Amino acid sequence: MQRSGELVQWNNKGGFGFVRDEAGHDYYVHISKLAPDQGRPRLGDTLNFEIAKGRNGRPAAVNVRVSASAPIAAPTMRDVKRMPDGVSRFKLGLRTGAATIMTLLILWAIGTGQAPVWLGGIYALMGAASALLYRFDKLYALNGSWRVSETNLHVVDLFGGIIGGLSAQEVYRHKTVKPRFVAMTWTIALLHTLGLAALAFGWLGAAVPGF
Known part of the structure; x- marks a missing residue:
């Protein structure tokens, strides 16, 4: 029966x-x-x-x-921030550390007159744009819908969004496992860190017009 x-x-x-x-x-x-x-x-x-x-x-x-079938509930912020499998909090914490170092280098360069104020504005705007893209991509992934391409994420990070990108990766626990993506993210972070360090300590002052 x-x-x-x-x-x-x-x-x-x-x-x-x-x-x-x-x-x-x-x-x-x-x-x-x-x-x-x-x-x-x-x-x-x-x-x-x-x-x-x-x-x-x-x-x-x-x-x-x-x-x-039961309706699929819309993802919540708890789902967005859930820790991915196989990723330790220490590894995620490195992203905050790198973002903090770059932020301090920007502030130092502006404070010492080695860089114009607008440089900080560019990093702030692009960082916000990158963070939003990571947030949307995580939500899209949970919904199983359209995704933000990895190329677009890297391009925005490369052109000044890396601080926001690293911060978003940690906050949203997103894009922290795939080896190729992680390697490219850290390559971009290293390039920006070295460039900002050179700028902050005056090594690029004579080479960049207007600085």
Whole structure:
């Protein structure tokens, strides 16, 4: 006899949970009892199933099919800032350190007259633009929709957005795992750090008109 109910508990790693029928009875359900063409169910899904005796002798759901999927909740800021797997807080903290060093070098260069004020403005504007792009890309990734290309992220960082880009990577826990992307990010950060250091200590003063 076919029954219908809502999946009220689900352990995705273990592949088991409980489905509650219309009478309020809960039945154990295992991933192996779903039809072969069915993916893993989610909490709130409506399941069609039959009842059979389980391993412990209690009634369990068998011949399970997902008849209606639960709506996917929009990602929250908690999801956006969730720590990615395999990334330590120490590695992320290096990004804040690098962004802080570059910010101090800019302030030092402006304060000592080695750089014009507008240079700080460019870094601030491009940094804000980069941070927004990383934020949107993380939200798009969670929604499974259109993404900001990695090339665009690198271009904005290269042209002054690196401080905001590094900060956004840490705040949003985003783009911190893929080796090629990480390597390019640190290459851009190193170029800006060396350039700002040379500017702050007067090594580029004579070579850059107007500085």
